[in-house]
Amino acid sequence: xxxxxxxxxxxxxxxxxxxxxxxxxxxxxxxxxxxxxxxxxxxxxxxxxxxxxxxxxxxxxxxxxxxxxxxxxxxxxxxxxxxxxxxxxxxxxxxxxxxxxxxxxxxxxxxxxxxxxxxxxxxxxxxxxxxxxxxxxxxxxxxxxxxxxxxxxxxxxxxxxxxxxxxxxxxxxxxxxxxxxxxxxxxxxxxxxxxxxxxxxxxxxxxxxxxxxxxxxxxxxxxxxxxxxxxxxxxxxxxxxxxxxxxxxxx
Numbered sequence: 001x002x003x004x005x006x007x008x009x010x011x012x013x014x015x016x017x018x019x020x021x022x023x024x025x026x027x028x029x030x031x032x033x034x035x036x037x038x039x040x041x042x043x044x045x046x047x048x049x050x051x052x053x054x055x056x057x058x059x060x061x062x063x064x065x066x067x068x069x070x071x072x073x074x075x076x077x078x079x080x081x082x083x084x085x086x087x088x089x090x091x092x093x094x095x096x097x098x099x100x101x102x103x104x105x106x107x108x109x110x111x112x113x114x115x116x117x118x119x120x121x122x123x124x125x126x127x128x129x130x131x132x133x134x135x136x137x138x139x140x141x142x143x144x145x146x147x148x149x150x151x152x153x154x155x156x157x158x159x160x161x162x163x164x165x166x167x168x169x170x171x172x173x174x175x176x177x178x179x180x181x182x183x184x185x186x187x188x189x190x191x192x193x194x195x196x197x198x199x200x201x202x203x204x205x206x207x208x209x210x211x212x213x214x215x216x217x218x219x220x221x222x223x224x225x226x227x228x229x230x231x232x233x234x235x236x237x238x239x240x241x242x243x244x245x246x247x248x249x250x251x
Contacts, residue, residue, distance in 0.1 A: 001028035002122060003052050007039040007067070008059040008086070013107065017057060017086060020111060024118050036065030040073060043081075053081045054125040055102070057117075060087040068092065071099045082124045084117045093145050094138045098176060100184060135185070137165065139172040148172055150188060154203040154218050156181055158196040168219070193225045193233050207237050 004027060008014035014032055021030045033039035039056070046053050056074065060067035067085060074080050085096045088107040096104050102124050103117040136147040152167040158178040165172045182190065182198055189201040193216055206217035214225040216233070225233050 002026055002054045002118070002125060003029045003031075004055045004057060004121075005031045005033060005039060005042065005053060005081070006057045006086075007033045007036065007062075007070070009035050009062040010059070013059070017109060017114075020109065020114050021057065021118070024115065026118055026122055036062050036067065036070040039070060040065070043074070043077070047077065055082045055084060055121045057084045057086050060085055060089060060092050060096070068095055068099070071096075071101075075099060082121050084121060090145070094140055094175070097136070097138045098180075135188070137172075137174055137176075137181075139165075139174055141172075146172070150185060151202075153200055155197060155199040155221070155223060156190075157198075166221070191229075191233055191236050193223060193229050195226065195228075197223055199223060201237060204237060207234065 004021060006014060006017045006021060008017060011034060014034060018030050018032050021027050031042065033042050039058075043053065043056075045051075058067045058071060067087070071083055071085075074083065083096075083099065083101045084103045084105065085092070085101050086105045086107065086109060090106065093104050102120045105113055105117055135150040137150070137153075139146045139148055148165055148167060152169070153165050154168070155166050156178065157164050157166070159173065161175065161177065162173050163176050163178050163181055165174060178196065178198055182192055185198075191199050191201055193199050199216055199218060203218050204216050205219075208215045208217065208222075214227075214230050214233075215222050216225060216237070217223075
């Protein structure tokens with residue numbers, strides 16, 4: 001059962017969201033706050049009294065402290081609650097997912113979408129370190145936001161302050177550091193093979209040793225492995241390739 005906090009400066013919207021959440025049998029308790037500052041104070045009190053908080057349903061555009069600022073502060077908490085953004089604005093999705101939001105709902109909130117957000121929140125709150133197969137990265141494409149699934153990403157390369165994600169369907173540039181992406185997908189089968197390259201082990205078909213040169217084969221791409229990362233890459237890939245059907249090779 002989940003304990004959540006709903007935050008919105010518009011009281012009718014807050015009451016409607018709290019009502020819908022309380023109807024969900026997976027929700028044990030719903031607290032409410034009418035602004036970012038009040039929400040922060042309430043959460044500090046909860047932590048001080050040892051009260052559990054699994055998730056925060058958070059509006060973005062609020063006076064004083066907006067939802068994104070509050071989310072950044074929440075990220076600094078020990079064992080921070082998971083975030084679900086609930087907003088009338090579509091243009092903040094990328095920043096919301098950079099803050100590792102579980103979901104992003106648009107107002108007016110549909111009960112079926114809220115139920116899906118609660119399911120995702122429940123899954124994230126009860127995770128024990130296993131990778132989340134539904135994690136997605138939002139990508140801005142000419143005024144549209146496309147969500148690229150983690151499982152579709154073969155490898156990623158650093159491009160200054162950005163990362164380019166390479167999938168079967170194409171490649172996408174996102175505003176995120178490679179280190180942040182590596183932390184986000186830690187334990188999900190992604191391996192740093194080079195200071196500028198992160199590779200999905202599930203998409204590696206070969207690990208090659210040619211003299212002093214080491215490479216991995218990902219689809220049609222051959223990617224170099226730096227000497228610094230060779231031992232760790234080999235150990236991880238050998239372990240993972242042995243656990244899956246024989247479609248790849250190590251030589």
